[in-house]
Amino acid sequence: MASYAIKGDFIWTEEPSRFRTMRNGYLVVDNGVIESLTEECPENYDIIDYSGHLIIPGLSDLHLHAPQYAYMGLYMDEELLTWLEKHTFPEEAKYGNIGYAEKAYTAFVKDLLSGPTTRLSAFGTIHADSTLLLMRLLDEAGFYGFAGKVNMDRNSPDYLSEDTDVSISETIRFLDSAEGNIKPIITPRFIPSCSDKLLRKLGMIAKERNLPVQSHLDENLSEVEWVKELCPWSTSYSDAYDHFGLLGNTPTIMAHVVWPSDDEIALLSERDVFVAHAPSSNTNLSSGIAPVRKFMKNGVKTGLATDVSGGSSLSLFRVIQEAIGVSKLRWRIKDDSDSPLTTSEAFFLASKGGGAFFGKVGSFEAGFDADFSVLDESLINTPLDGLSVNERLEMYIYRAADKPVFAKYIKGKKVH
Ligand code: GUN
Ligand code: FE
Secondary structure, three states: OOEEEEEEEEEEEEEOOEEEEEEEEEEEEEOOEEEEEEOOOOOOOEEEEEEEEEEEEOEEEEEEEHHHHHHOOOOOOOOHHHHHHHHHHHHHHHHHOHHHHHHHHHHHHHHHHOOOEEEEEEEOOOOHHHHHHHHHHHHHHOOEEEEEOEEOOOOOOHHHOOOHHHHHHHHHHHHHHOOOOEEEOEEEOOHHHOOHHHHHHHHHHHHHHOOOEEEEEOOOHHHHHHHHHHOOOOOOHHHHHHHOOOOOOOOEEEEEOOOOOHHHHHHHHHOOOEEEEOHHHHHHOOOOOOOHHHHHHOOOEEEEOOOEOOEOOOOHHHHHHHHHHHHHHHHHHOOOOOOOOOHHHHHHHHHHHHHHHHOOOOOOOOOOEOOEEEOOHHHOOOOOOOOOHHHHHHHHHHHOOOOOOOEEEEOOEEOO
16 A cells, blocks of 8 residues: 555654644655645545554664573673673674574564564674574564674674674675665674774775764773773774774764763764663663763764663663653752753654654654554553543553554554
8 A cells, every 4th residue: 555644643753842743633655755744634545544542653773782682681780891791792692503593583573563663773793694684584574774793803702703804704795695674784893892903994894885883882981991991092982983984984873872071972963973872771781871961962963772682671662761760860960950851852862863863764744754653552551531642652651661552654564
């Protein structure tokens, strides 16, 4: 069905400061793109009737690790570096076995499909074939976005470390083999895992092939100290990525950015780098609280991320809750000049803010891709009625975060 109109109660954000709503509206979709959102019933369109249901734009998960979903919810008593060594690296090594990868990635894609996420930028593992399989499974399920074969050639256990030249040749094989709607993205794990030679070469490949880049930045204090030792010539962690051509020469996502200096914030803003704010992960791994208000004040492009399995839920609704919650704590105990995020601001980051990495995604404005979820509020057990559309969404975010959405469309196609 190339053209149709969706009927229901719509809520979205065009800018962070406020929600827009339309009850009993019609979202007119032509070939996967939004033509209009109107109160008039459009003529000559098939109507898909979700009357009484809340309908929200697709949410974008700017950063998560598909291979870590298998153990999500375990091992939360560590900080980043010991967590990686003790739990993450041994699990990721299993993806050298394509049979294991198929089983684990099938479960991951199935569970992601029933939630509100429509776009994602995922890490795979160092294994090219397993990562290509992940991309195929996501594509077949109807998702759009990016996934990357991870690069690691130093400070990694033997069972999850690559020879530098093999890491490069496998990356090229991965790039040349990728097909479908999940596109490849250059994915150095982080500076401690990649030699200077590997980082330099990945920066060159990204530039030559005009490919996006994703990595981790300023997540944890011990990690930041380690990067200073590894790159004594750098003025900051961001400067180290920049030195290797990995900071915004092409579209770039940096996850976390909990401990940036003011100079780094200015550089991220100047380079149009997207920050993937992952508050659940930052709490679970005791990383800290990212200065999201400062990002917004300084024009840093920002979206939300689960960072599964540092984050312990696939649900971006839960990440919205946590983004609001940690911003309140930061404001109260760290910096009272940075006001907490409001519900509309956090929702904007999860929808149009992060969606901008993928194109015109995350709003109900004309010309945006028709990504949206239809919610089922009957899953919430309350006798309250007569709530406003805004109140219905707020309650859904807090009380139904991990429930399946009622229906989901990506680029106009029903996927769930
Ligand atoms: N830094 C390097 N690798 C990882 C990872 O897998 N998860 C998180 N949260 N941070 C990282
Ligand atoms: Fe991560």
